[in-house]
Amino acid sequence: MTERVVAPSVLSMDYSDTGAALQMLENSPAQWLHFDVMDGHFVPNLTFGPDILKGIRKGFSGILDVHLMTSDPACWVEPFRKAGADLITFHTEALDNDPSAVSELLDTIRSQGLQAGFSVKPGTPIELFASCLPHADLVLVMSVEPGFGGQSFMEGQLEKVRWLASQRAENDVTYRIEIDGGINGTTWKKAVESGADTLVAGSWLFSGDLDQKTAEMLQ
Numbered sequence: 219m220t221e222r223v224v225a226p227s228v229l230s231m232d233y234s235d236t237g238a239a240l241q242m243l244e245n246s247p248a249q250w251l252h253f254d255v256m257d258g259h260f261v262p263n264l265t266f267g268p269d270i271l272k273g274i275r276k277g278f279s280g281i282l283d284v285h286l287m288t289s290d291p292a293c294w295v296e297p298f299r300k301a302g303a304d305l306i307t308f309h310t311e312a313l314d315n316d317p318s319a320v321s322e323l324l325d326t327i328r329s330q331g332l333q334a335g336f337s338v339k340p341g342t343p344i345e346l347f348a349s350c351l352p353h354a355d356l357v358l359v360m361s362v363e364p365g366f367g368g369q370s371f372m373e374g375q376l377e378k379v380r381w382l383a384s385q386r387a388e389n390d391v392t393y394r395i396e397i398d399g400g401i402n403g404t405t406w407k408k409a410v411e412s413g414a415d416t417l418v419a420g421s422w423l424f425s426g427d428l429d430q431k432t433a434e435m436l437q
């Protein structure tokens with residue numbers, strides 16, 4: 219079984235005291251940090267670039283999990299690799315949902331020594347990307363429309379998690395199944411029961427008791 223991982227989303231981090239926030243994360247049981255990159259074009263919001271990741275890299279020794287919500291994902295692979303990313307996930311919709319292009323970009327990311335993932339928005343069928351699964355280290359199921367933290371969990375997306383888990387059980391593939399959006403004290407359990415092993419959580423985790431909530435999710 220794949221070890222469960224919790225990845226707090228930096229979108230909800232306290233930026234009035236970044237050093238203290240990073241220190242708290244470094245000392246917490248969370249193994250990863252989820253870094254949401256939004257370009258104001260693929261999604262109607264704008265967040266962080268590689269320079270910010272470079273700073274975060276200095277204060278966090280775990281896995282830096284970059285979630286690219288950008289229209290041109292390929293051009294950001296090298297800058298984020300140089301900045302210290304460990305894993306880069308991009309959206310299939312940015313590549314017109316073309317499975318060949320998705321596999322090709324996954325291979326490119328891996329060839330740079332990084333782990334590679336792809337993600338689908340809630341309206342995109344996951345089955346389109348069966349041929350991409352052997353090329354992926356992680357598949358990210360969005361359980362909200364990408365763009366903002368603090369939205370409600372879309373329970374119907376768990377069907378994709380179940381499909382990914384069954385594909386993994388039936389085939390010679392080893393990707394992680396990550397879920398992102400609306401994760402809280404109730405929804406994380408549903409995600410895990412459906413087969414998710416990598417839990418991104420932003421607003422709920424950062425609203426208090428991050429260590430305790432993370433430890434519970436890892437039990």
Ligand SMILES: O=C(CO)[C@@H](O)[C@H](O)COP(=O)(O)O
Binds near residue numbers: 363399
């Ligand atoms: O990618 C995204 C949003 O587009 C996420 O990573 C959110 O940042 C998760 O935040 P919560 O839904 O947990 O508040």
Ligand SMILES: [Fe+2]
Binds near residue numbers: 285
């Ligand atoms: Fe995300």
